[in-house]
Amino acid sequence: MSATTLRDTLVDTGVGILDTDGPAALTLREITRRAGVSHGAPRRYFPTHNSLLAAIASRGLQDLSARLAPMLGAPTPARARLISAAIEYVTFAQERPAMFELMFHHDVLEDAGADLRATSLPLFEALRTLTEADQAPDPYATALKIWTGTHGIAVLAANRSLDLVAPELAIEDLVRSTVEAHLP
Numbered sequence: 001m002s003a004t005t006l007r008d009t010l011v012d013t014g015v016g017i018l019d020t021d022g023p024a025a026l027t028l029r030e031i032t033r034r035a036g037v038s039h040g041a042p043r044r045y046f047p048t049h050n051s052l053l054a055a056i057a058s059r060g061l062q063d064l065s066a067r068l069a070p071m072l073g074a075p076t077p078a079r080a081r082l083i084s085a086a087i088e089y090v091t092f093a094q095e096r097p098a099m100f101e102l103m104f105h106h107d108v109l110e111d112a113g114a115d116l117r118a119t120s121l122p123l124f125e126a127l128r129t130l131t132e133a134d135q136a137p138d139p140y141a142t143a144l145k146i147w148t149g150t151h152g153i154a155v156l157a158a159n160r161s162l163d164l165v166a167p168e169l170a171i172e173d174l175v176r177s178t179v180e181a182h183l184p
Contacts (some may be wrong), residue, residue, distance in 0.1 A: 006041065006044075006045065009035050009037075010031060010032075010037075010041075010046070010052060010103060011059055013034050013035040014052060014053070015032065015056055015060070016034075017045045017099045018056060018099055018109060019098065019099060023101065023102065028052065053102065054116060057099075060099040061116065061120055061123075064089070064123070065087055065122070067092055068085050068089065068123065071088055072085055077134075079134050079179075079180075080132045081130055082130045082179050083180070085113040086146065086179050087172050087176070089151075089154055090150065090157050093157055094171075097158035100154065100158050101158070103120075119163060124147060128140055129149055131143045131146065131183070134184070136182075136183060144181065145182040145184075146179050146182050149179075149181075149182070150175060150178060150179065157171055
């Protein structure tokens with residue numbers, strides 16, 4: 001197996017484990033077992049378990065970016081793109097809760113070989129650009145308010161906390177009203 005292939009195989013295997021079995025199963029031993037390699041094989045590419053987790057989280061950020069790209073670049077008004085992207089962000093969190101949690105676990109993965117903060121900055125910049133296009137008076141502050149509100153909804157939706165307090169809630173409506181509350 002070539003170096004690129006082994007590295008990608010380890011990350012792909014980790015993504016699969018995370019998505020199907022959750023973070024508790026995401027051990028180095030389980031990743032190597034499912035990838036069919038020795039327990040020492042990852043050390044050449046990932047000196048620590050956290051560096052492998054950071055690579056897996058980076059893949060999640062790439063997946064999220066790919067899902068948001070059509071909405072962010074659509075030829076529709078900025079407000080519609082903001083709402084669509086926010087809804088897709090929450091949907092991603094609901095569909096892939098373990099990946100979503102890992103992607104924003106910067107405190108654990110910091111200095112692990114993948115700069116997750118830098119990887120996530122283009123998403124925020126796209127949000128700021130759209131708030132500017134929607135003529136928000138302070139695009140940065142508006143984008144920050146929209147992101148924190150949407151991220152909070154995403155976390156609560158992903159861990160199903162909203163189901164406890166508002167089982168009949170239409171999450172898309174909550175996301176839409178959260179975005180619109182911060183726009184002029």
